[in-house]
Amino acid sequence: MWIKRSTKRTAAQAERRTGADHRGAAKSRGLLREGERSMNEMYAFIEAEKTTHGVAFLRRLLKVARSSFYAWLAAAKPRAARQAADEALAHEITVIHVASPNTYGIPRVHAELRRLGRPVNRKRVARLMRERGIQGAHRRRRRSLTRPDATIRPAPDLIGRDFHADRPGTRLVGDITCLPTAEGWLYLACWLDLATREVVGYAMAGHHRASLVIDALRMAHGRAGLQPGCITHSDRGSEYTSAEFRRVISD
Structure with a gap:
């Protein structure tokens, strides 16, 4: 009797918990469906909620393959290492850009990094600067305000390249x-x-x-x-x- 009674209580508790899990997971799934969510966000959601709902239940609910999730999980450490390296490089880029001051673009930042012994890929520098909104100063193309009159013959050049004068007013x-x-x-x-x-x-x-x-x-x-x-x-x-x-x- 004790075992039978205990089993019934456990089943009831499990039923209540399963209902709560379904409601909580359904609510979370609704949040996931707000707009297009990437697979990485779904994997990260499963990893964050696995202690509450269980990996198997969340995978079934979100229709995520077991192999795909664990492959993503195995790559978590290398991914975190890459992100940390990107953050460190972004900090160096910011320092170089601020020291320029705020004038260096991608080519000059990349050249300065190489001069400092950081043989990084130029595309990576471009990506990090673009993600953080770091831009160099663009030299504006000077446009001449004056326009020649094609109907009038210009005067001869009396100075050439000799931009000097011995006396004022000459x-x-x-x-x-x-x-x-x-x-x-x-x-x-x-x-x-x-x-x-x-x-x-x-x-x-x-x-x-x-x-x-x-x-x-x-x-x-x-x-x-x-x-x-x-x-x-x-x-x-x-x-x-x-x-x-x-x-x-x-x-």
Whole structure:
């Protein structure tokens, strides 16, 4: 009687526990089905819940092959070792990137690692930097603001590569650049004296027409006192080859 009674109690307990297992596992299975879950996540779930529900029950519930689960389990240590190695390498990459400062991209980070005696694969460096959002500084391609006028014959190059002057006010070089401001993009025209290496004339406006470089040239004349025969050197942009600019410098 004692054995029979005990057996019935154990069966009842087992039935209640099985029902609880089914409810708990069904709830967990519902969580697993929220979106597409990878096999690795399912294996990790079985490993985490095996003490509560048992491996065999969870495998059947999730329709996971026994051999596949234990193969994944056997590879856990090597996988953890790879993850630890990736974390260590990612730390070195971060240090190199911050020391650059924050300018090195994949090629230069990879070259620096090799210089430090770390012969790592470039694709691995690229993957770790991509996963952690580490990016190098990209040099912006400079676009010329000035556009040549095909209908006008450009002036001859009187300077060549000799960017020197013996006296102030005899040789000027000019250019236009754009600057971001709170009012939007503004254009800055400057004239540099090759003798003093100083900006002797400048003008800023919301356009880059010929009047902009003319205003800067007039400031240069007022400040530096340009000498007769002074050479103004620039690119062949339409602002500098315009009839308006030619008329001003010939007066």
